[in-house]
Amino acid sequence: MRNVRTENVSEHSLQVAFVAHALAVIKNRKFNGNLSADRVALLAMYHDASEVITGDMPTPIKYYNPQIAHEYKK
Template sequence: MSQNQSHFFAHLSRLKLISRWPLMRNVRTENVSEHSLQVAFVAHALAIIKNRKFNGNVNPERVALLAMYHDASEVLTGDMPTPIKYYNPQIAHEYKKLRKSRSKS
């Protein structure tokens, strides 16, 4: 395993240390790793439903994989609330730039 790969997995393992920003009161906090897995489950199921019920042509495995990694950049940024992330155009631009640069590495 290359050093880049080991850094990648080290970064991903830190997702469990980042608590999600709660939109409503919860009895238990959720971390970003748990959230990403739940999103992947739902996305996979929706892709299968699209194909079976609506004659879709979606790859459920790819959809699940994309969903699994959708918040990976939050290792660097934390779980920033969406209203804050996109309220100011300049902040939104910089945030998107950061996410894009991290997804390439």
């Protein structure tokens, strides 16, 4: 998320998990959804897990080079 200071992967993942959980709850309560908000939050927490090792890398760069794309998919 955009901020005036640098954000680490841990902070980013937690913020994404909060937003994802809230959106899942809204979907369930307001739109008769059937999502597991806990599972949505858990998946959100791990969505950038590889960046703990590689650092933040824009998606187009991750998948532009076939060798890099292959390593990310492992």
